[in-house]
Amino acid sequence: xxxxxxxxxxxxxxxxxxxxxxxxxxxxxxxxxxxxxxxxxxxxxxxxxxxxxxxxxxxxxxxxxxxxxxxxxxxxxxxxxxxxxxxxxxxxxxxxxxxxx
Amino acid sequence: xxxxxxxxxxxxxxxxxxxxxxxxxxxxxxxxxxxxxxxxxxxxxxxxxxxxxxxxxxxxxxxxxxxxxxxxxxxxxxxxxxxxxxxxxxxxxxxxxxxxxxxxxxxxxxxxxxxxxxxxxxxxxxxxxxxxxxxxxxxxxxxxxxxxxxxxxxxxxxxxxxxxx
Amino acid sequence: xxxxxxxxxxxxxxxxxxxxxxxxxxxxxxxxxxxxxxxxxxxxxxxxxxxxxxxxxxxxxxxxxxxxxxxxxxxxxxxxxxxxxxxxxxxxxxxxxxxxxxxxxxxxxxxxxxxxxxxxxxxxxxxxxxxxxxxxxxxxxxxxxxxxxxxxxxxxxxxxxxxxxxxxxxxxxxxxxxxxxxxxxxxxxxxxxxxxxxxxxxxxxxxxxxxxxxxxxxxxxxxxxxxxxxxxxxxxxxxxxxxxxxxxxxxxxxxxxxxxxxxxxxxxxxxxxxxxxxxxxxxxxxxxxxxxxxxxxxxxxxxxxxxxxxxxxxxxxxxxxxxxxxxxxxxxxxxxxxxxxxxxxxxxxxxxxxxxxxxxxxxxxxxxxxxxxxxxxxxxxxxxxxxxxxxxxxxxxxxxxxxxxxxxxxxxxxxxxxxxxxxxxxxxxxxxxxxxxxxxxxxxxxxxxxxxxxxxxxxxxxxxxxxxxxxxxxxxxxxxxxxxxxxx
Numbered sequence: 155x156x157x158x159x160x161x162x163x164x165x166x167x168x169x170x171x172x173x174x175x176x177x178x179x180x181x182x183x184x185x186x187x188x189x190x191x192x193x194x195x196x197x198x199x200x201x202x203x204x205x206x207x208x209x210x211x212x213x214x215x216x217x218x219x220x221x222x223x224x225x226x227x228x229x230x231x232x233x234x235x236x237x238x239x240x241x242x243x244x245x246x247x248x249x250x251x252x253x254x255x
Numbered sequence: 256x257x258x259x260x261x262x263x264x265x266x267x268x269x270x271x272x273x274x275x276x277x278x279x280x281x282x283x284x285x286x287x288x289x290x291x292x293x294x295x296x297x298x299x300x301x302x303x304x305x306x307x308x309x310x311x312x313x314x315x316x317x318x319x320x321x322x323x324x325x326x327x328x329x330x331x332x333x334x335x336x337x338x339x340x341x342x343x344x345x346x347x348x349x350x351x352x353x354x355x356x357x358x359x360x361x362x363x364x365x366x367x368x369x370x371x372x373x374x375x376x377x378x379x380x381x382x383x384x385x386x387x388x389x390x391x392x393x394x395x396x397x398x399x400x401x402x403x404x405x406x407x408x409x410x411x412x413x414x415x416x417x418x419x420x
Numbered sequence: 421x422x423x424x425x426x427x428x429x430x431x432x433x434x435x436x437x438x439x440x441x442x443x444x445x446x447x448x449x450x451x452x453x454x455x456x457x458x459x460x461x462x463x464x465x466x467x468x469x470x471x472x473x474x475x476x477x478x479x480x481x482x483x484x485x486x487x488x489x490x491x492x493x494x495x496x497x498x499x500x501x502x503x504x505x506x507x508x509x510x511x512x513x514x515x516x517x518x519x520x521x522x523x524x525x526x527x528x529x530x531x532x533x534x535x536x537x538x539x540x541x542x543x544x545x546x547x548x549x550x551x552x553x554x555x556x557x558x559x560x561x562x563x564x565x566x567x568x569x570x571x572x573x574x575x576x577x578x579x580x581x582x583x584x585x586x587x588x589x590x591x592x593x594x595x596x597x598x599x600x601x602x603x604x605x606x607x608x609x610x611x612x613x614x615x616x617x618x619x620x621x622x623x624x625x626x627x628x629x630x631x632x633x634x635x636x637x638x639x640x641x642x643x644x645x646x647x648x649x650x651x652x653x654x655x656x657x658x659x660x661x662x663x664x665x666x667x668x669x670x671x672x673x674x675x676x677x678x679x680x681x682x683x684x685x686x687x688x689x690x691x692x693x694x695x696x697x698x699x700x701x702x703x704x705x706x707x708x709x710x711x712x713x714x715x716x717x718x719x720x721x722x723x724x725x726x727x728x729x730x731x732x733x734x735x736x737x738x739x740x741x742x743x744x745x746x747x748x749x750x751x752x753x754x755x756x757x758x759x760x761x762x763x764x765x766x767x768x769x770x771x772x773x774x775x776x777x778x779x780x781x782x783x784x785x786x787x788x789x790x791x792x793x794x795x796x797x798x799x800x801x802x803x804x805x806x807x808x809x810x811x812x813x814x815x816x817x818x819x820x821x822x823x824x825x826x827x828x829x830x831x832x833x834x835x836x837x838x839x840x841x842x843x844x845x846x847x848x849x850x851x852x853x854x855x856x857x858x859x860x861x862x863x864x865x866x867x868x869x870x871x872x873x874x875x876x877x878x879x880x881x882x883x884x885x886x887x888x889x890x891x892x893x894x895x896x897x898x899x900x901x902x903x904x905x906x907x908x
Contacts, residue, residue: 167357172598173595178346189594194267195271197306201306207608211384212385219393226568228318228322230572233412241578402542411578
């Protein structure tokens with residue numbers, strides 16, 4: 155099995171783990187952690203893609219931008235989770251039932 | 256060199272799954288920090304030093320600090336009893352599922368055969384030149400993202416003031 | 421002429437940043453009282469520079485205009501921003517909907533005005549950026565910026581419903597971003613570059629086993645990610661919650677431009693870059709048809725005014741996806757025309773929602789009724805918007821739906837054309853139900869002192885009604901103009 159395949163499989167498994175966390179968990183901060191875990195796998199995909207197609211410098215430029223966006227998303231996600239905690243007193247997603255239909 | 260890469264990839268996966276499945280949210284955040292550190296070593300081993308250092312300092316440092324401050328801002332007396340969230344029970348099947356999918360994908364990869372060797376590393380441009388000379392649109396994007404983050408923090412973390420119910 | 425084009429082009433990127441900087445220089449109270457000048461000027465600048473830029477480009481006979489903001493674009497390999505005549509329509513729609521949003525916000529937003537101005541300008545910058553870049557990765561970056569600003573705008577008042585809708589939108593949107601970025605990484609693995617110029621000559625045949633699978637997987641991921649951002653079925657679950665819980669001026673932006681620029685324009689770019697692949701067109705057609713039918717059926721059961729309008733958005737996005745799925749120039753023209761008319765009539769509905777919320781105080785349709793005599797302007801604009809959505813002449817919606825149906829028929833998809841025609845009957849029914857419940861019927865005694873809305877929201881409704889009717893009446897001239905330029 156080639157080098158790229160091992161890393162690809164690891165990355166896909168990590169994305170599945172992150173998306174599972176996104177969908178199934180009840181704790182709001184852990185949903186944000188799931189997003190971050192999946193984004194790490196995508197970072198690895200980007201560097202692997204650069205390694206295989208020859209231009210690691212270009213994929214480093216991509217990764218730097220993705221890291222900046224990742225931080226802003228983490229900040230916004232945490233801010234919203236803390237805001238919801240202040241309203242409801244707990245971080246449980248099952249409390250969010252006001253919008254129905 | 257490949258051994259280090261495989262080791263770091265495996266470590267990253269294990270720490271990631273631990274972060275997903277952990278019962279306590281604090282350990283989950285620490286697991287994410289270790290995962291970022293493993294990814295940083297992996298990036299360095301694949302000839303990407305700039306990305307590696309940024310990943311280590313920003314993701315493994317700043318993002319973990321943000322999460323831990325979020326956890327401490329939401330500290331409730333019941334934090335020790337995490338069982339109500341039932342996270343471990345709900346994701347108990349995750350490792351088994353991942354192993355099965357991993358084996359299937361490995362069989363698929365072996366069945367599809369080996370792909371061609373990697374292209375030669377084009378040493379035409381260093382990272383500095385690539386970043387500052389060809390990705391200027393991304394630089395504007397990063398400026399806008401940082402502005403956006405600043406406004407987001409100002410809006411979301413303001414103190415309570417005449418809010419609608 | 422080129423200087424006008426240069427000013428307009430640079431203004432798309434530098435204008436919003438300038439407004440943000442100027443707006444933050446003044447003290448908070450001054451910015452609060454005069455915010456409509458800052459935000460309104462920003463939106464109007466976008467509107468007029470879109471029109472002026474288009475006129476300048478046409479008269480100078482350019483087809484493509486490359487420019488760079490504060491860097492040298494002629495250095496080898498440098499990035500550049502690109503403007504083509506088709507993009508000016510999207511830019512114009514952004515300016516129009518932003519202006520309507522400012523008019524509504526003048527009345528409904530009270531103490532968050534400077535944050536609103538900042539966020540509005542950054543959303544405009546993000547969407548302009550999405551439209552003018554020439555590289556797939558920069559498209560992703562600006563799309564993320566638009567998304568993040570949208571989350572914050574929905575959650576601006578930090579009430580329970582706001583944060584909940586915004587959180588659900590965040591989760592689904594980040595899932596879409598992860599899919600899109602993974603797809604981009606897989607494409608990058610093979611082609612070594614993500615620019616439009618390098619990708620457009622690329623055919624995926626002749627690849628080995630693993631790489632072929634990876635390319636197809638990448639395209640699947642990209643289409644699903646952008647469809648999630650559009651709110652197509654089965655990825656539509658975030659859309660009604662986000663629309664209902666946001667303040668009305670933000671819902672106007674969300675439904676009027678964000679799902680179109682972030683979602684539809686992304687799908688259009690992918691479909692144009694990889695045009696020869698039949699599975700892409702088939703999958704878009706399936707998504708479109710599902711969205712039309714499921715959106716209309718789900719809208720039938722709602723009781724909240726804004727939720728009906730949100731499901732109606734899901735349904736109309738299906739029409740646009742059907743138009744793109746034909747792959748012919750007529751289909752794409754029909755899709756773009758529907759983008760414009762959808763922006764017009766959907767903004768009218770949201771302006772009505774704002775008027776109802778201001779005057780009546782509630783948006784539950786069971787508590788309203790018989791408001792036709794008391795709110796004549798609102799009722800009339802709502803009827804015009806309903807006619808435009810259902811595709812009845814002489815409104816703009818009739819012509820754009822006709823173009824899409826003609827494109828479907830002429831490219832051989834008779835079944836799809838017939839199904840789309842039948843589905844417009846559904847569209848008519850749920851909107852008629854909404855009209856009946858809110859405006860027609862017997863006047864209720866507890867709503868006896870409800871008066872007509874005045875001020876900027878009234879102005880917004882009147883502008884939009886004139887636009888819908890006017891463009892609908894002038895459409896034959898528009899079609900002749902397009903034919904003279906060889907686009908049909």
